[in-house]
Amino acid sequence: MEKRVHIAVVPGPGFSHLVPILQFSKRLLQLHPNFHVTCLIPSLGSPSTASKSILEALPPNIESIFLEPVKPEDLPQRVAIETQIQFTVTLSLPSIHQSLKNITSNTPFVALVADSFAFEALDFAEEFNLLSYIYFPSAATTLSWYLYALKLDKETSCEYRDLPEPVKIPGCVPIHGRDLNNQAQDRSSQVYKLFLQRAQRFCSVDGIFINTFFEMETGPMRALKEEGRGYPQVFSVGPIVQTGDDAKGLECLTWLDKQEDGSVLYVSFGSGGTLTQEQVNELAYGLELSDHKFLWVVREPSSLAFDAYLRAQKSVDPLHFLPEGFLERTKEKGMVIPSWAPQVEVLAHSSVGGFLTHCGWNSILESVVHGVPLITWPLFAEQRMNAVVLSEGLKVGVRPRVSENGLVERVEIVKVIKCLMEEEEGREMRKRMKELKEDAANAIKEDGSSTKTLSELVLKWESLV
Numbered sequence: 442m443e444k445r446v447h448i449a450v451v452p453g454p455g456f457s458h459l460v461p462i463l464q465f466s467k468r469l470l471q472l473h474p475n476f477h478v479t480c481l482i483p484s485l486g487s488p489s490t491a492s493k494s495i496l497e498a499l500p501p502n503i504e505s506i507f508l509e510p511v512k513p514e515d516l517p518q519r520v521a522i523e524t525q526i527q528f529t530v531t532l533s534l535p536s537i538h539q540s541l542k543n544i545t546s547n548t549p550f551v552a553l554v555a556d557s558f559a560f561e562a563l564d565f566a567e568e569f570n571l572l573s574y575i576y577f578p579s580a581a582t583t584l585s586w587y588l589y590a591l592k593l594d595k596e597t598s599c600e601y602r603d604l605p606e607p608v609k610i611p612g613c614v615p616i617h618g619r620d621l622n623n624q625a626q627d628r629s630s631q632v633y634k635l636f637l638q639r640a641q642r643f644c645s646v647d648g649i650f651i652n653t654f655f656e657m658e659t660g661p662m663r664a665l666k667e668e669g670r671g672y673p674q675v676f677s678v679g680p681i682v683q684t685g686d687d688a689k690g691l692e693c694l695t696w697l698d699k700q701e702d703g704s705v706l707y708v709s710f711g712s713g714g715t716l717t718q719e720q721v722n723e724l725a726y727g728l729e730l731s732d733h734k735f736l737w738v739v740r741e742p743s744s745l746a747f748d749a750y751l752r753a754q755k756s757v758d759p760l761h762f763l764p765e766g767f768l769e770r771t772k773e774k775g776m777v778i779p780s781w782a783p784q785v786e787v788l789a790h791s792s793v794g795g796f797l798t799h800c801g802w803n804s805i806l807e808s809v810v811h812g813v814p815l816i817t818w819p820l821f822a823e824q825r826m827n828a829v830v831l832s833e834g835l836k837v838g839v840r841p842r843v844s845e846n847g848l849v850e851r852v853e854i855v856k857v858i859k860c861l862m863e864e865e866e867g868r869e870m871r872k873r874m875k876e877l878k879e880d881a882a883n884a885i886k887e888d889g890s891s892t893k894t895l896s897e898l899v900l901k902w903e904s905l906v
């Protein structure tokens with residue numbers, strides 16, 4: 442009988458850090474059923490309903506252990522979202538250590554895989570004789586920036602956003618300093634120091650898994666693998682996305698069934714992205730004026746772009762914040778859903794012809810897997826970088842212009858919707874997205890680039906048991 446291979450994984454706090462590492466675990470099990478994964482879950486306050494329902498549906502070979510939740514009042518107040526995420530892990534380290542001790546006491550584990558924000562857990566790898574890996578749930582371009590930032594930090598004295606030329610990260614599409622991740626926008630900040638510290642730690646792991654595929658990010662993947670840079674081994678194992686097959690009969694899907702093929706624009710800002718009240722108004726008028734069909738996941742407005750990211754949703758009805766009469770005027774054209782949609786099922790629906798997205802990496806991969814071209818509207822984290830990759834690099838999306846007042850105005854919204862849904866430029870993006878969809882499907886076939894990469898590594902782990 443084949444020996445069982447045990448590994449432990451530590452997600453970062455928040456739905457979109459939990460889901461990718463669980464999907465990765467499922468992918469391992471799919472390729473190698475003799476795997477057993479133990480997932481140690483840090484959280485800030487109690488986990489969201491969406492996270493809980495994902496955990497309830499796990500296969501028996503994935504075991505989840507909830508760590509003592511960190512109390513929000515124990516975190517420093519008013520710090521960046523990335524700092525909150527990372528400090529939640531820092532405060533969970535004693536329980537991560539204890540859990541590792543418990544689970545490895547009778548069973549030999551071979552590897553510890555931590556989300557990029559949970560990298561501190563890897564400090565325990567040596568003590569428990571485990572190989573250490575990062576699971577990086579973002580683009581290879583973003584990983585390349587993390588590693589390149591270590592060099593650029595030493596060579597640059599000004600803020601990156603004040604550099605006259607775009608930053609040329611090896612193998613990547615040039616990115617203007619102002620489009621780099623939020624953490625790199627203020628070099629004197631704590632969040633920037635933590636970012637560099639994280640990047641530094643990445644250099645000493647046994648490997649980094651990236652949820653991307655070679656054909657989508659050939660340039661950065663080649664550069665990351667080039668010898669002489671001193672980078673750790675990187676493995677592109679994606680696209681690993683949720684399959685989503687349990688939402689049949691929901692009202693929005695029934696509504697989509699009645700629409701023409703490719704006619705609907707799906708609008709969503711991820712698991713926790715929020716807009717200001719003014720921006721909600723502009724978006725509402727833009728959708729209305731565009732005269733296109735839309736399915737919009739509406740969230741309560743906030744002045745913080747990531748307000749709903751780590752906190753459970755409030756009970757206020759977000760539809761109250763839409764402009765007066767909007768719902769009545771658009772009832773033939775659109776549908777709005779409060780707070781949460783079955784996104785994967787929506788993107789898989791043939792009526793959906795475009796996705797206005799905040800450019801979270803999971804949303805992007807889900808759109809690629811289903812061949813849906815994009816309107817790229819980044820909000821926070823590394824989303825502006827993703828927007829550049831998609832609109833300027835791969836040319837599968839159009840990016841709206843932000844006005845001097847910080848708003849994407851209704852006229853601009855109408856312009857990008859028409860560009861994507863009606864014009865030649867949009868047709869070209871659609872065509873390129875269909876090609877990318879094929880590449881994505883090929884990458885995870887039996888002989889595909891991502892499957893081969895992962896299988897080779899798994900063989901190595903098996904040999905260690």
Ligand code: UDP
Binds near residue numbers: 785
């Ligand atoms: N998601 C969903 N329904 C929603 C909003 C988000 O199912 O209404 C899922 C989406 O499918 C994706 C994840 O939440 O898997 C969002 O991850 P992403 O990386 O795009 O953005 P983040 O939430 O990290 O900002």
